[in-house]
Amino acid sequence: GAVVSQHPSRVICKSGTSVKIECRSLDFQATTMFWYRQFPKQSLMLMATSNEGSKATYEQGVEKDKFLINHASLTLSTLTVTSAHPEDSSFYICSARYRNGNTIYFGEGSWLTVV
Amino acid sequence: TQLLEQSPQFLSIQEGENLTVYCNSSSVFSSLQWYRQEPGEGPVLLVTVVTGGEVKKLKRLTFQFGDARKDSSLHITAAQPGDTGLYLCAGAQGGSEKLVFGKGTKLTVNP
Numbered sequence: 001g002a003v004v005s006q007h008p009s010r011v012i013c014k015s016g017t018s019v020k021i022e023c024r025s026l027d028f029q030a031t032t033m034f035w036y037r038q039f040p041k042q043s044l045m046l047m048a049t050s051n052e053g054s055k056a057t058y059e060q061g062v063e064k065d066k067f068l069i070n071h072a073s074l075t076l077s078t079l080t081v082t083s084a085h086p087e088d089s090s091f092y093i094c095s096a097r098y099r100n101g102n103t104i105y106f107g108e109g110s111w112l113t114v115v
Numbered sequence: 116t117q118l119l120e121q122s123p124q125f126l127s128i129q130e131g132e133n134l135t136v137y138c139n140s141s142s143v144f145s146s147l148q149w150y151r152q153e154p155g156e157g158p159v160l161l162v163t164v165v166t167g168g169e170v171k172k173l174k175r176l177t178f179q180f181g182d183a184r185k186d187s188s189l190h191i192t193a194a195q196p197g198d199t200g201l202y203l204c205a206g207a208q209g210g211s212e213k214l215v216f217g218k219g220t221k222l223t224v225n226p
Binding site for chain 2: 004006032034041042043044046049091093095097102103104105106107108109111
């Protein structure tokens with residue numbers, strides 16, 4: 001299957017700082033990527049849809065000024081958590097639509113811990 | 116309201132047993148995907164079904180998409196400890212790029 005890679009896999013940051021998570025489609029171009037958040041023992045919660053060359057579409061209740069998404073190229077989307085707080089600690093996962101079809105592949109996920 | 120209802124939520128069985136996980140909705144989906152996720156990792160795609168009534172097999176796993184494209188099932192034959200994980204169904208509705216996820220089925224296969 002296609003490969004989607006996230007970096008970093010784990011990051012610890014201090015409260016009040018910003019942290020950036022990258023999502024790359026390694027062997028295909030992705031005009032659409034998605035960012036999810038997952039709490040322990042729960043399913044995935046969609047945060048936003050990232051569209052190459054345009055602004056991201058955020059789900060209701062997700063602060064766009066706090067979770068900045070940039071989809072600057074067809075193989076890279078980034079999620080920046082700004083002014084991070086301990087409650088932002090979570091598992092963040094990205095996914096990418098494969099060749100605009102029905103199949104969506106996920107990255108390995110990124111653990112964020114805010115201390 | 117959960118758009119995709121998965122059942123059971125938890126399932127603990129012995130090695131060698133068979134099991135079925137269900138994914139139901141009152142809405143029609145243009146496609147439905149099944150993923151398996153292990154703790155601390157991203158979901159891994161198992162299968163995509165797009166045609167009503169479609170049946171796909173992946174070794175000991177059999178996936179079925181309902182005729183009306185509102186429901187799906189995953190059947191595992193002779194489960195093994197390596198099948199342990201969180202199974203997620205996710206559906207895409209026509210015209211929408213977003214995947215809607217079920218809450219998942221946490222499967223534990225005991226040796």
